[in-house]
Amino acid sequence: MEDYAVLRMPQTINYGRHAFEKVGEESATKGKKALIISDKVMDDLGNVSDCRNFLSKESVDSTVYLGVESEPTDIYVREALEIFKKEQCDIVISLGGGSCIDTAKAIAVLATNGGYIGDYMGSKKLADADPVPHIAIPTTGGTGSEATDATVITNTSKDVKMMIKQPTFMPAIAIVDPLLSLSSPQHVTAATGVDALSHAIESYISKQSHPMTDMFALSAMKFITGNIMSAYKDGENIDAREAMALGSLQAGIAFTNASVCLVHGMSRPIGALFHVPHGYSNAMLLPAVLEFSKEASINRLADLGRIFSLEASDYTNEDAANLAVSSVKELCLKLNIPNLRGWGIDKQDFDSAASKMSEDALASGSPANNPRIPTQMEIEELYHICYSYEFTTESHVR
Structure with missing residues:
Protein backbone atom coordinates (compact mmCIF):
# COMPACT_ATOMS: atom_id res chain seq x y z
CA MET A 1 0.00 0.00 0.00
CA LEU A 182 -35.38 -12.54 -9.60
CA SER A 183 -35.89 -12.48 -13.36
CA SER A 184 -32.27 -13.46 -14.11
CA PRO A 185 -32.09 -16.84 -15.90
CA GLN A 186 -30.00 -19.57 -14.31
CA HIS A 187 -27.09 -19.21 -16.74
CA VAL A 188 -26.95 -15.44 -16.18
CA THR A 189 -27.00 -15.97 -12.41
CA ALA A 190 -24.01 -18.32 -12.78
CA ALA A 191 -21.94 -16.09 -15.05
CA THR A 192 -22.60 -12.81 -13.24
CA GLY A 193 -22.07 -14.50 -9.88
CA VAL A 194 -18.61 -15.74 -10.84
CA ASP A 195 -17.95 -12.32 -12.38
CA ALA A 196 -18.70 -10.72 -9.01
CA LEU A 197 -16.47 -13.25 -7.28
CA SER A 198 -13.66 -12.43 -9.70
CA HIS A 199 -14.08 -8.74 -8.85
CA ALA A 200 -13.76 -9.49 -5.15
CA ILE A 201 -10.79 -11.83 -5.57
CA GLU A 202 -8.89 -9.61 -7.97
CA SER A 203 -9.36 -6.50 -5.83
CA TYR A 204 -8.08 -8.48 -2.84
CA ILE A 205 -4.93 -9.80 -4.53
CA SER A 206 -4.30 -6.60 -6.53
CA LYS A 207 -1.07 -4.71 -5.97
CA GLN A 208 -3.26 -1.62 -5.46
CA SER A 209 -5.36 -3.07 -2.63
CA HIS A 210 -5.52 -1.30 0.70
CA PRO A 211 -7.28 -1.88 4.05
CA MET A 212 -10.56 -0.25 3.01
CA THR A 213 -10.81 -2.25 -0.22
CA ASP A 214 -9.83 -5.41 1.66
CA MET A 215 -12.79 -4.90 3.98
CA PHE A 216 -15.25 -4.76 1.09
CA ALA A 217 -13.54 -7.56 -0.85
CA LEU A 218 -13.53 -10.01 2.07
CA SER A 219 -17.16 -9.31 2.88
CA ALA A 220 -18.10 -9.70 -0.79
CA MET A 221 -16.32 -13.06 -1.03
CA LYS A 222 -18.24 -14.33 2.01
CA PHE A 223 -21.62 -13.23 0.64
CA ILE A 224 -20.95 -14.63 -2.83
CA THR A 225 -19.38 -17.99 -1.96
CA GLY A 226 -22.05 -18.60 0.68
CA ASN A 227 -25.03 -17.87 -1.56
CA ILE A 228 -24.23 -18.32 -5.24
CA MET A 229 -25.27 -21.98 -5.39
CA SER A 230 -28.57 -21.26 -3.62
CA ALA A 231 -29.34 -18.42 -6.05
CA TYR A 232 -28.37 -20.66 -8.97
CA LYS A 233 -30.47 -23.63 -7.90
CA ASP A 234 -33.49 -21.58 -6.83
CA GLY A 235 -33.82 -18.26 -8.61
CA GLU A 236 -36.78 -17.35 -6.39
CA ASN A 237 -34.68 -17.55 -3.22
CA ILE A 238 -34.85 -13.88 -2.33
CA ASP A 239 -32.50 -14.21 0.64
CA ALA A 240 -29.79 -15.63 -1.62
CA ARG A 241 -30.53 -13.01 -4.28
CA GLU A 242 -30.24 -10.27 -1.67
CA ALA A 243 -26.90 -11.60 -0.44
CA MET A 244 -25.59 -11.82 -4.02
CA ALA A 245 -26.70 -8.25 -4.74
CA LEU A 246 -24.92 -7.00 -1.63
CA GLY A 247 -21.81 -9.04 -2.45
CA SER A 248 -21.75 -7.69 -5.99
CA LEU A 249 -22.12 -4.11 -4.73
CA GLN A 250 -19.29 -4.53 -2.23
CA ALA A 251 -17.07 -6.17 -4.84
CA GLY A 252 -17.76 -3.22 -7.15
CA ILE A 253 -16.66 -0.76 -4.48
CA ALA A 254 -13.56 -2.86 -3.85
CA PHE A 255 -12.36 -3.22 -7.42
CA THR A 256 -13.04 0.34 -8.54
CA ASN A 257 -10.62 1.45 -5.83
CA ALA A 258 -8.10 -1.42 -5.87
CA SER A 259 -8.39 -2.19 -9.58
CA VAL A 260 -8.71 -5.55 -11.29
CA CYS A 261 -5.88 -7.79 -12.50
CA LEU A 262 -5.05 -10.39 -15.11
CA VAL A 263 -8.49 -11.99 -15.44
CA HIS A 264 -10.06 -8.76 -16.60
CA GLY A 265 -7.11 -7.84 -18.78
CA MET A 266 -7.49 -11.12 -20.66
CA SER A 267 -11.28 -11.08 -20.61
CA ARG A 268 -11.86 -7.86 -22.57
CA PRO A 269 -10.17 -8.97 -25.82
CA ILE A 270 -12.20 -12.20 -25.81
CA GLY A 271 -15.37 -10.14 -25.56
CA ALA A 272 -14.28 -7.72 -28.27
CA LEU A 273 -13.22 -10.34 -30.84
CA PHE A 274 -15.55 -13.26 -30.07
CA HIS A 275 -18.48 -11.44 -28.45
CA VAL A 276 -18.47 -13.53 -25.30
CA PRO A 277 -20.40 -11.67 -22.55
CA HIS A 278 -18.06 -10.21 -19.95
CA GLY A 279 -19.34 -12.30 -17.05
CA TYR A 280 -18.79 -15.54 -18.96
CA SER A 281 -15.31 -14.67 -20.18
CA ASN A 282 -14.23 -13.75 -16.65
CA ALA A 283 -15.62 -17.02 -15.32
CA MET A 284 -13.87 -19.02 -18.06
CA LEU A 285 -10.52 -17.47 -17.17
CA LEU A 286 -10.64 -17.22 -13.37
CA PRO A 287 -9.48 -20.74 -12.34
CA ALA A 288 -6.52 -20.86 -14.73
CA VAL A 289 -5.40 -17.35 -13.84
CA LEU A 290 -5.58 -18.18 -10.13
CA GLU A 291 -3.38 -21.20 -10.77
CA PHE A 292 -0.91 -18.96 -12.59
CA SER A 293 -0.94 -16.35 -9.78
CA LYS A 294 -1.05 -18.65 -6.75
CA GLU A 295 2.63 -18.80 -5.80
CA ALA A 296 2.82 -15.00 -5.74
CA SER A 297 -0.30 -14.65 -3.59
CA ILE A 298 -0.28 -17.56 -1.15
CA ASN A 299 -1.35 -15.58 1.92
CA ARG A 300 -4.19 -13.73 0.21
CA LEU A 301 -5.56 -16.80 -1.51
CA ALA A 302 -5.31 -18.65 1.80
CA ASP A 303 -7.86 -16.18 3.17
CA LEU A 304 -10.18 -17.12 0.32
CA GLY A 305 -9.65 -20.82 1.02
CA ARG A 306 -10.68 -20.30 4.64
CA ILE A 307 -13.82 -18.51 3.46
CA PHE A 308 -14.74 -21.51 1.31
CA SER A 309 -14.20 -23.96 4.19
CA LEU A 310 -14.16 -23.56 7.96
CA GLU A 311 -11.99 -26.68 8.13
CA ALA A 312 -9.22 -24.71 6.42
CA SER A 313 -8.75 -22.60 9.54
CA ASP A 314 -6.14 -25.15 10.65
CA TYR A 315 -4.49 -25.46 7.22
CA THR A 316 -1.13 -24.01 6.34
CA ASN A 317 -1.38 -20.97 4.08
CA GLU A 318 -0.17 -23.00 1.12
CA ASP A 319 -2.79 -25.71 1.66
CA ALA A 320 -5.51 -23.09 2.15
CA ALA A 321 -4.44 -21.34 -1.05
CA ASN A 322 -4.59 -24.65 -2.91
CA LEU A 323 -8.07 -25.14 -1.50
CA ALA A 324 -9.09 -21.70 -2.80
CA VAL A 325 -8.05 -22.57 -6.34
CA SER A 326 -9.66 -26.02 -6.28
CA SER A 327 -12.86 -24.58 -4.76
CA VAL A 328 -13.15 -22.00 -7.54
CA LYS A 329 -12.71 -24.78 -10.11
CA GLU A 330 -15.37 -26.88 -8.40
CA LEU A 331 -17.73 -23.91 -8.27
CA CYS A 332 -17.35 -23.29 -12.02
CA LEU A 333 -18.01 -26.99 -12.66
CA LYS A 334 -21.18 -26.98 -10.54
CA LEU A 335 -22.38 -23.78 -12.25
CA ASN A 336 -21.86 -25.34 -15.70
CA ILE A 337 -19.45 -22.63 -16.80
CA PRO A 338 -18.17 -23.63 -20.26
CA ASN A 339 -14.62 -23.28 -21.49
CA LEU A 340 -13.94 -21.32 -24.68
CA ARG A 341 -14.17 -24.44 -26.81
CA GLY A 342 -17.50 -25.30 -25.20
CA TRP A 343 -18.75 -21.81 -25.97
CA GLY A 344 -18.33 -22.65 -29.66
CA ILE A 345 -15.30 -20.54 -30.58
CA ASP A 346 -13.40 -22.03 -33.51
CA LYS A 347 -9.94 -23.14 -32.42
CA GLN A 348 -8.17 -21.92 -35.54
CA ASP A 349 -9.77 -18.48 -35.21
CA PHE A 350 -8.91 -18.35 -31.53
CA ASP A 351 -5.30 -19.42 -32.05
CA SER A 352 -4.92 -16.82 -34.79
CA ALA A 353 -6.22 -14.11 -32.48
CA ALA A 354 -4.16 -15.11 -29.42
CA SER A 355 -1.23 -12.83 -30.23
CA LYS A 356 -3.43 -9.74 -30.70
CA MET A 357 -5.47 -10.57 -27.60
CA SER A 358 -2.37 -10.93 -25.45
CA GLU A 359 -1.04 -7.62 -26.76
CA ASP A 360 -4.36 -5.89 -26.06
CA ALA A 361 -4.59 -7.49 -22.61
CA LEU A 362 -1.14 -6.24 -21.63
CA ALA A 363 -1.83 -2.78 -23.05
CA SER A 364 -4.96 -2.44 -20.86
CA GLY A 365 -2.78 -2.09 -17.76
CA SER A 366 -4.78 -4.53 -15.63
CA PRO A 367 -2.19 -7.36 -15.75
CA ALA A 368 0.33 -5.03 -14.09
CA ASN A 369 -1.78 -5.16 -10.91
CA ASN A 370 -1.56 -8.96 -10.76
CA PRO A 371 0.56 -10.46 -7.96
CA ARG A 372 2.49 -12.35 -10.64
CA ILE A 373 2.94 -9.98 -13.57
CA PRO A 374 2.87 -11.92 -16.84
CA THR A 375 4.80 -11.40 -20.02
CA GLN A 376 2.92 -11.17 -23.30
CA MET A 377 4.11 -14.69 -24.13
CA GLU A 378 2.75 -16.01 -20.82
CA ILE A 379 -0.62 -14.36 -21.48
CA GLU A 380 -0.74 -15.94 -24.93
CA GLU A 381 0.03 -19.34 -23.40
CA LEU A 382 -2.74 -18.82 -20.84
CA TYR A 383 -5.20 -18.14 -23.66
CA HIS A 384 -4.28 -21.47 -25.24
CA ILE A 385 -4.67 -23.24 -21.88
CA CYS A 386 -8.04 -21.63 -21.21
CA TYR A 387 -9.43 -22.62 -24.61
CA SER A 388 -9.89 -26.24 -23.52
CA TYR A 389 -9.47 -25.83 -19.74
CA GLU A 390 -11.33 -28.43 -17.67
CA PHE A 391 -12.55 -27.46 -14.20
CA THR A 392 -11.02 -30.44 -12.41
CA THR A 393 -8.49 -30.82 -9.62
CA GLU A 394 -5.75 -31.42 -12.18
CA SER A 395 -3.32 -28.52 -12.57
CA HIS A 396 -3.03 -27.04 -16.07
CA VAL A 397 -0.73 -24.10 -15.42
CA ARG A 398 2.93 -23.82 -14.50
Whole structure:
Protein backbone atom coordinates (compact mmCIF):
# COMPACT_ATOMS: atom_id res chain seq x y z
CA MET A 1 0.00 0.00 0.00
CA GLU A 2 1.19 3.53 -0.76
CA ASP A 3 1.38 6.34 1.79
CA TYR A 4 -2.28 7.19 1.26
CA ALA A 5 -5.27 5.64 -0.45
CA VAL A 6 -8.52 6.78 -2.01
CA LEU A 7 -12.00 5.30 -1.67
CA ARG A 8 -14.64 6.34 -4.19
CA MET A 9 -18.27 5.25 -4.41
CA PRO A 10 -21.63 6.76 -5.41
CA GLN A 11 -22.85 9.76 -3.42
CA THR A 12 -25.93 7.78 -2.39
CA ILE A 13 -26.67 4.05 -2.31
CA ASN A 14 -30.24 2.82 -1.86
CA TYR A 15 -30.08 -0.87 -1.05
CA GLY A 16 -32.66 -3.53 -0.24
CA ARG A 17 -36.01 -4.93 -1.26
CA HIS A 18 -38.26 -2.34 -2.94
CA ALA A 19 -35.39 0.19 -3.22
CA PHE A 20 -36.38 0.51 -6.90
CA GLU A 21 -39.42 2.48 -5.80
CA LYS A 22 -37.10 5.31 -4.70
CA VAL A 23 -36.03 6.12 -8.28
CA GLY A 24 -38.66 8.85 -8.69
CA GLU A 25 -37.81 10.55 -5.43
CA GLU A 26 -34.07 10.43 -6.15
CA SER A 27 -34.51 11.66 -9.73
CA ALA A 28 -36.61 14.62 -8.65
CA THR A 29 -33.61 15.96 -6.74
CA LYS A 30 -31.45 15.82 -9.88
CA GLY A 31 -33.53 17.01 -12.81
CA LYS A 32 -36.78 17.12 -14.72
CA LYS A 33 -36.42 14.69 -17.62
CA ALA A 34 -34.64 11.35 -17.66
CA LEU A 35 -33.28 9.18 -20.42
CA ILE A 36 -33.76 5.57 -19.33
CA ILE A 37 -31.16 3.29 -20.89
CA SER A 38 -32.36 -0.30 -20.81
CA ASP A 39 -33.03 -3.30 -23.04
CA LYS A 40 -35.91 -5.28 -24.52
CA VAL A 41 -35.88 -7.88 -21.73
CA MET A 42 -36.39 -5.24 -19.04
CA ASP A 43 -39.11 -3.65 -21.17
CA ASP A 44 -40.92 -6.97 -21.69
CA LEU A 45 -40.77 -7.67 -17.94
CA GLY A 46 -42.48 -4.36 -17.23
CA ASN A 47 -39.54 -2.89 -15.34
CA VAL A 48 -39.13 0.02 -17.76
CA SER A 49 -42.82 0.86 -17.44
CA ASP A 50 -42.57 0.68 -13.63
CA CYS A 51 -39.57 3.00 -13.72
CA ARG A 52 -41.44 5.57 -15.81
CA ASN A 53 -44.41 5.37 -13.45
CA PHE A 54 -42.20 5.95 -10.39
CA LEU A 55 -40.72 8.97 -12.16
CA SER A 56 -44.10 10.32 -13.22
CA LYS A 57 -45.38 10.24 -9.64
CA GLU A 58 -42.59 12.68 -8.76
CA SER A 59 -43.28 14.87 -11.84
CA VAL A 60 -40.17 13.68 -13.67
CA ASP A 61 -40.66 13.18 -17.41
CA SER A 62 -38.82 10.38 -19.24
CA THR A 63 -37.88 8.89 -22.57
CA VAL A 64 -36.32 5.53 -23.32
CA TYR A 65 -33.43 3.97 -25.25
CA LEU A 66 -33.77 0.18 -25.57
CA GLY A 67 -30.98 -0.42 -28.06
CA VAL A 68 -28.60 -2.24 -25.71
CA GLU A 69 -28.54 -5.82 -26.99
CA SER A 70 -25.09 -7.07 -26.01
CA GLU A 71 -21.78 -5.79 -24.63
CA PRO A 72 -21.79 -1.95 -24.80
CA THR A 73 -20.46 -0.41 -28.00
CA ASP A 74 -19.66 3.05 -29.29
CA ILE A 75 -22.71 2.67 -31.57
CA TYR A 76 -25.05 2.36 -28.57
CA VAL A 77 -23.38 5.39 -27.02
CA ARG A 78 -23.83 7.48 -30.17
CA GLU A 79 -27.48 6.49 -30.60
CA ALA A 80 -28.42 7.09 -26.96
CA LEU A 81 -26.59 10.42 -26.82
CA GLU A 82 -28.54 11.65 -29.84
CA ILE A 83 -31.80 10.85 -28.05
CA PHE A 84 -30.56 12.50 -24.85
CA LYS A 85 -29.84 15.75 -26.70
CA LYS A 86 -32.91 15.69 -28.93
CA GLU A 87 -35.25 15.11 -25.97
CA GLN A 88 -33.43 17.71 -23.83
CA CYS A 89 -32.91 15.32 -20.94
CA ASP A 90 -30.99 16.28 -17.81
CA ILE A 91 -30.74 12.88 -16.01
CA VAL A 92 -29.60 9.44 -17.13
CA ILE A 93 -31.05 6.29 -15.57
CA SER A 94 -29.60 2.87 -16.36
CA LEU A 95 -31.86 -0.11 -15.75
CA GLY A 96 -30.35 -3.49 -16.54
CA GLY A 97 -27.06 -5.32 -16.47
CA GLY A 98 -23.56 -3.97 -16.78
CA SER A 99 -23.99 -3.18 -20.48
CA CYS A 100 -26.82 -0.74 -19.77
CA ILE A 101 -24.95 0.83 -16.86
CA ASP A 102 -21.69 1.24 -18.81
CA THR A 103 -23.54 2.80 -21.74
CA ALA A 104 -25.23 5.26 -19.40
CA LYS A 105 -21.90 6.21 -17.81
CA ALA A 106 -20.61 7.21 -21.23
CA ILE A 107 -23.72 9.30 -21.93
CA ALA A 108 -23.49 11.10 -18.59
CA VAL A 109 -19.91 12.17 -19.30
CA LEU A 110 -20.20 12.94 -23.02
CA ALA A 111 -23.33 15.04 -22.53
CA THR A 112 -21.28 17.66 -20.68
CA ASN A 113 -17.74 17.02 -21.89
CA GLY A 114 -18.25 16.17 -25.57
CA GLY A 115 -16.06 14.20 -27.95
CA TYR A 116 -15.89 10.51 -28.79
CA ILE A 117 -15.94 8.07 -25.89
CA GLY A 118 -12.62 6.60 -27.00
CA ASP A 119 -10.99 10.01 -26.44
CA TYR A 120 -11.15 9.32 -22.70
CA MET A 121 -9.31 6.00 -22.80
CA GLY A 122 -6.04 6.11 -20.91
CA SER A 123 -7.01 9.60 -19.70
CA LYS A 124 -5.88 11.08 -23.03
CA LYS A 125 -8.85 13.40 -22.57
CA LEU A 126 -9.97 14.30 -19.06
CA ALA A 127 -13.64 14.76 -18.23
CA ASP A 128 -13.29 18.09 -16.42
CA ALA A 129 -16.96 19.12 -16.46
CA ASP A 130 -19.35 17.52 -13.99
CA PRO A 131 -21.31 14.70 -15.67
CA VAL A 132 -25.06 14.60 -16.01
CA PRO A 133 -26.51 12.90 -12.89
CA HIS A 134 -26.62 9.15 -13.45
CA ILE A 135 -28.81 6.81 -11.42
CA ALA A 136 -27.67 3.20 -11.85
CA ILE A 137 -30.12 0.37 -11.18
CA PRO A 138 -28.58 -3.10 -11.66
CA THR A 139 -30.84 -6.06 -12.38
CA THR A 140 -28.22 -8.81 -12.06
CA GLY A 141 -26.17 -9.77 -9.01
CA GLY A 142 -22.83 -9.58 -10.69
CA THR A 143 -21.26 -6.63 -12.45
CA GLY A 144 -20.97 -4.16 -9.57
CA SER A 145 -20.86 -1.44 -12.23
CA GLU A 146 -23.30 0.67 -10.23
CA ALA A 147 -20.44 1.40 -7.80
CA THR A 148 -17.49 1.88 -10.16
CA ASP A 149 -15.91 4.83 -11.93
CA ALA A 150 -15.02 2.77 -15.01
CA THR A 151 -16.82 1.92 -18.21
CA VAL A 152 -15.88 -0.60 -20.88
CA ILE A 153 -17.05 0.30 -24.39
CA THR A 154 -16.20 -1.60 -27.56
CA ASN A 155 -14.64 0.37 -30.40
CA THR A 156 -16.50 -1.33 -33.25
CA SER A 157 -14.10 -0.14 -35.96
CA LYS A 158 -11.06 -1.70 -34.23
CA ASP A 159 -12.65 -4.62 -32.32
CA VAL A 160 -11.09 -3.35 -29.11
CA LYS A 161 -12.76 -3.06 -25.72
CA MET A 162 -11.89 0.36 -24.36
CA MET A 163 -11.50 0.33 -20.58
CA ILE A 164 -12.04 3.93 -19.46
CA LYS A 165 -11.63 4.95 -15.85
CA GLN A 166 -12.04 8.45 -14.45
CA PRO A 167 -13.86 9.71 -11.31
CA THR A 168 -16.55 11.43 -13.39
CA PHE A 169 -17.81 8.06 -14.66
CA MET A 170 -19.03 7.14 -11.17
CA PRO A 171 -22.85 7.11 -10.95
CA ALA A 172 -24.27 9.74 -8.62
CA ILE A 173 -26.79 7.30 -7.16
CA ALA A 174 -26.97 3.49 -7.03
CA ILE A 175 -30.27 1.73 -6.42
CA VAL A 176 -29.71 -1.96 -5.65
CA ASP A 177 -32.96 -3.89 -5.34
CA PRO A 178 -32.56 -7.69 -5.19
CA LEU A 179 -36.16 -8.13 -6.32
CA LEU A 180 -35.08 -7.00 -9.80
CA SER A 181 -32.65 -9.91 -10.06
CA LEU A 182 -35.38 -12.54 -9.60
CA SER A 183 -35.89 -12.48 -13.36
CA SER A 184 -32.27 -13.46 -14.11
CA PRO A 185 -32.09 -16.84 -15.90
CA GLN A 186 -30.00 -19.57 -14.31
CA HIS A 187 -27.09 -19.21 -16.74
CA VAL A 188 -26.95 -15.44 -16.18
CA THR A 189 -27.00 -15.97 -12.41
CA ALA A 190 -24.01 -18.32 -12.78
CA ALA A 191 -21.94 -16.09 -15.05
CA THR A 192 -22.60 -12.81 -13.24
CA GLY A 193 -22.07 -14.50 -9.88
CA VAL A 194 -18.61 -15.74 -10.84
CA ASP A 195 -17.95 -12.32 -12.38
CA ALA A 196 -18.70 -10.72 -9.01
CA LEU A 197 -16.47 -13.25 -7.28
CA SER A 198 -13.66 -12.43 -9.70
CA HIS A 199 -14.08 -8.74 -8.85
CA ALA A 200 -13.76 -9.49 -5.15
CA ILE A 201 -10.79 -11.83 -5.57
CA GLU A 202 -8.89 -9.61 -7.97
CA SER A 203 -9.36 -6.50 -5.83
CA TYR A 204 -8.08 -8.48 -2.84
CA ILE A 205 -4.93 -9.80 -4.53
CA SER A 206 -4.30 -6.60 -6.53
CA LYS A 207 -1.07 -4.71 -5.97
CA GLN A 208 -3.26 -1.62 -5.46
CA SER A 209 -5.36 -3.07 -2.63
CA HIS A 210 -5.52 -1.30 0.70
CA PRO A 211 -7.28 -1.88 4.05
CA MET A 212 -10.56 -0.25 3.01
CA THR A 213 -10.81 -2.25 -0.22
CA ASP A 214 -9.83 -5.41 1.66
CA MET A 215 -12.79 -4.90 3.98
CA PHE A 216 -15.25 -4.76 1.09
CA ALA A 217 -13.54 -7.56 -0.85
CA LEU A 218 -13.53 -10.01 2.07
CA SER A 219 -17.16 -9.31 2.88
CA ALA A 220 -18.10 -9.70 -0.79
CA MET A 221 -16.32 -13.06 -1.03
CA LYS A 222 -18.24 -14.33 2.01
CA PHE A 223 -21.62 -13.23 0.64
CA ILE A 224 -20.95 -14.63 -2.83
CA THR A 225 -19.38 -17.99 -1.96
CA GLY A 226 -22.05 -18.60 0.68
CA ASN A 227 -25.03 -17.87 -1.56
CA ILE A 228 -24.23 -18.32 -5.24
CA MET A 229 -25.27 -21.98 -5.39
CA SER A 230 -28.57 -21.26 -3.62
CA ALA A 231 -29.34 -18.42 -6.05
CA TYR A 232 -28.37 -20.66 -8.97
CA LYS A 233 -30.47 -23.63 -7.90
CA ASP A 234 -33.49 -21.58 -6.83
CA GLY A 235 -33.82 -18.26 -8.61
CA GLU A 236 -36.78 -17.35 -6.39
CA ASN A 237 -34.68 -17.55 -3.22
CA ILE A 238 -34.85 -13.88 -2.33
CA ASP A 239 -32.50 -14.21 0.64
CA ALA A 240 -29.79 -15.63 -1.62
CA ARG A 241 -30.53 -13.01 -4.28
CA GLU A 242 -30.24 -10.27 -1.67
CA ALA A 243 -26.90 -11.60 -0.44
CA MET A 244 -25.59 -11.82 -4.02
CA ALA A 245 -26.70 -8.25 -4.74
CA LEU A 246 -24.92 -7.00 -1.63
CA GLY A 247 -21.81 -9.04 -2.45
CA SER A 248 -21.75 -7.69 -5.99
CA LEU A 249 -22.12 -4.11 -4.73
CA GLN A 250 -19.29 -4.53 -2.23
CA ALA A 251 -17.07 -6.17 -4.84
CA GLY A 252 -17.76 -3.22 -7.15
CA ILE A 253 -16.66 -0.76 -4.48
CA ALA A 254 -13.56 -2.86 -3.85
CA PHE A 255 -12.36 -3.22 -7.42
CA THR A 256 -13.04 0.34 -8.54
CA ASN A 257 -10.62 1.45 -5.83
CA ALA A 258 -8.10 -1.42 -5.87
CA SER A 259 -8.39 -2.19 -9.58
CA VAL A 260 -8.71 -5.55 -11.29
CA CYS A 261 -5.88 -7.79 -12.50
CA LEU A 262 -5.05 -10.39 -15.11
CA VAL A 263 -8.49 -11.99 -15.44
CA HIS A 264 -10.06 -8.76 -16.60
CA GLY A 265 -7.11 -7.84 -18.78
CA MET A 266 -7.49 -11.12 -20.66
CA SER A 267 -11.28 -11.08 -20.61
CA ARG A 268 -11.86 -7.86 -22.57
CA PRO A 269 -10.17 -8.97 -25.82
CA ILE A 270 -12.20 -12.20 -25.81
CA GLY A 271 -15.37 -10.14 -25.56
CA ALA A 272 -14.28 -7.72 -28.27
CA LEU A 273 -13.22 -10.34 -30.84
CA PHE A 274 -15.55 -13.26 -30.07
CA HIS A 275 -18.48 -11.44 -28.45
CA VAL A 276 -18.47 -13.53 -25.30
CA PRO A 277 -20.40 -11.67 -22.55
CA HIS A 278 -18.06 -10.21 -19.95
CA GLY A 279 -19.34 -12.30 -17.05
CA TYR A 280 -18.79 -15.54 -18.96
CA SER A 281 -15.31 -14.67 -20.18
CA ASN A 282 -14.23 -13.75 -16.65
CA ALA A 283 -15.62 -17.02 -15.32
CA MET A 284 -13.87 -19.02 -18.06
CA LEU A 285 -10.52 -17.47 -17.17
CA LEU A 286 -10.64 -17.22 -13.37
CA PRO A 287 -9.48 -20.74 -12.34
CA ALA A 288 -6.52 -20.86 -14.73
CA VAL A 289 -5.40 -17.35 -13.84
CA LEU A 290 -5.58 -18.18 -10.13
CA GLU A 291 -3.38 -21.20 -10.77
CA PHE A 292 -0.91 -18.96 -12.59
CA SER A 293 -0.94 -16.35 -9.78
CA LYS A 294 -1.05 -18.65 -6.75
CA GLU A 295 2.63 -18.80 -5.80
CA ALA A 296 2.82 -15.00 -5.74
CA SER A 297 -0.30 -14.65 -3.59
CA ILE A 298 -0.28 -17.56 -1.15
CA ASN A 299 -1.35 -15.58 1.92
CA ARG A 300 -4.19 -13.73 0.21
CA LEU A 301 -5.56 -16.80 -1.51
CA ALA A 302 -5.31 -18.65 1.80
CA ASP A 303 -7.86 -16.18 3.17
CA LEU A 304 -10.18 -17.12 0.32
CA GLY A 305 -9.65 -20.82 1.02
CA ARG A 306 -10.68 -20.30 4.64
CA ILE A 307 -13.82 -18.51 3.46
CA PHE A 308 -14.74 -21.51 1.31
CA SER A 309 -14.20 -23.96 4.19
CA LEU A 310 -14.16 -23.56 7.96
CA GLU A 311 -11.99 -26.68 8.13
CA ALA A 312 -9.22 -24.71 6.42
CA SER A 313 -8.75 -22.60 9.54
CA ASP A 314 -6.14 -25.15 10.65
CA TYR A 315 -4.49 -25.46 7.22
CA THR A 316 -1.13 -24.01 6.34
CA ASN A 317 -1.38 -20.97 4.08
CA GLU A 318 -0.17 -23.00 1.12
CA ASP A 319 -2.79 -25.71 1.66
CA ALA A 320 -5.51 -23.09 2.15
CA ALA A 321 -4.44 -21.34 -1.05
CA ASN A 322 -4.59 -24.65 -2.91
CA LEU A 323 -8.07 -25.14 -1.50
CA ALA A 324 -9.09 -21.70 -2.80
CA VAL A 325 -8.05 -22.57 -6.34
CA SER A 326 -9.66 -26.02 -6.28
CA SER A 327 -12.86 -24.58 -4.76
CA VAL A 328 -13.15 -22.00 -7.54
CA LYS A 329 -12.71 -24.78 -10.11
CA GLU A 330 -15.37 -26.88 -8.40
CA LEU A 331 -17.73 -23.91 -8.27
CA CYS A 332 -17.35 -23.29 -12.02
CA LEU A 333 -18.01 -26.99 -12.66
CA LYS A 334 -21.18 -26.98 -10.54
CA LEU A 335 -22.38 -23.78 -12.25
CA ASN A 336 -21.86 -25.34 -15.70
CA ILE A 337 -19.45 -22.63 -16.80
CA PRO A 338 -18.17 -23.63 -20.26
CA ASN A 339 -14.62 -23.28 -21.49
CA LEU A 340 -13.94 -21.32 -24.68
CA ARG A 341 -14.17 -24.44 -26.81
CA GLY A 342 -17.50 -25.30 -25.20
CA TRP A 343 -18.75 -21.81 -25.97
CA GLY A 344 -18.33 -22.65 -29.66
CA ILE A 345 -15.30 -20.54 -30.58
CA ASP A 346 -13.40 -22.03 -33.51
CA LYS A 347 -9.94 -23.14 -32.42
CA GLN A 348 -8.17 -21.92 -35.54
CA ASP A 349 -9.77 -18.48 -35.21
CA PHE A 350 -8.91 -18.35 -31.53
CA ASP A 351 -5.30 -19.42 -32.05
CA SER A 352 -4.92 -16.82 -34.79
CA ALA A 353 -6.22 -14.11 -32.48
CA ALA A 354 -4.16 -15.11 -29.42
CA SER A 355 -1.23 -12.83 -30.23
CA LYS A 356 -3.43 -9.74 -30.70
CA MET A 357 -5.47 -10.57 -27.60
CA SER A 358 -2.37 -10.93 -25.45
CA GLU A 359 -1.04 -7.62 -26.76
CA ASP A 360 -4.36 -5.89 -26.06
CA ALA A 361 -4.59 -7.49 -22.61
CA LEU A 362 -1.14 -6.24 -21.63
CA ALA A 363 -1.83 -2.78 -23.05
CA SER A 364 -4.96 -2.44 -20.86
CA GLY A 365 -2.78 -2.09 -17.76
CA SER A 366 -4.78 -4.53 -15.63
CA PRO A 367 -2.19 -7.36 -15.75
CA ALA A 368 0.33 -5.03 -14.09
CA ASN A 369 -1.78 -5.16 -10.91
CA ASN A 370 -1.56 -8.96 -10.76
CA PRO A 371 0.56 -10.46 -7.96
CA ARG A 372 2.49 -12.35 -10.64
CA ILE A 373 2.94 -9.98 -13.57
CA PRO A 374 2.87 -11.92 -16.84
CA THR A 375 4.80 -11.40 -20.02
CA GLN A 376 2.92 -11.17 -23.30
CA MET A 377 4.11 -14.69 -24.13
CA GLU A 378 2.75 -16.01 -20.82
CA ILE A 379 -0.62 -14.36 -21.48
CA GLU A 380 -0.74 -15.94 -24.93
CA GLU A 381 0.03 -19.34 -23.40
CA LEU A 382 -2.74 -18.82 -20.84
CA TYR A 383 -5.20 -18.14 -23.66
CA HIS A 384 -4.28 -21.47 -25.24
CA ILE A 385 -4.67 -23.24 -21.88
CA CYS A 386 -8.04 -21.63 -21.21
CA TYR A 387 -9.43 -22.62 -24.61
CA SER A 388 -9.89 -26.24 -23.52
CA TYR A 389 -9.47 -25.83 -19.74
CA GLU A 390 -11.33 -28.43 -17.67
CA PHE A 391 -12.55 -27.46 -14.20
CA THR A 392 -11.02 -30.44 -12.41
CA THR A 393 -8.49 -30.82 -9.62
CA GLU A 394 -5.75 -31.42 -12.18
CA SER A 395 -3.32 -28.52 -12.57
CA HIS A 396 -3.03 -27.04 -16.07
CA VAL A 397 -0.73 -24.10 -15.42
CA ARG A 398 2.93 -23.82 -14.50
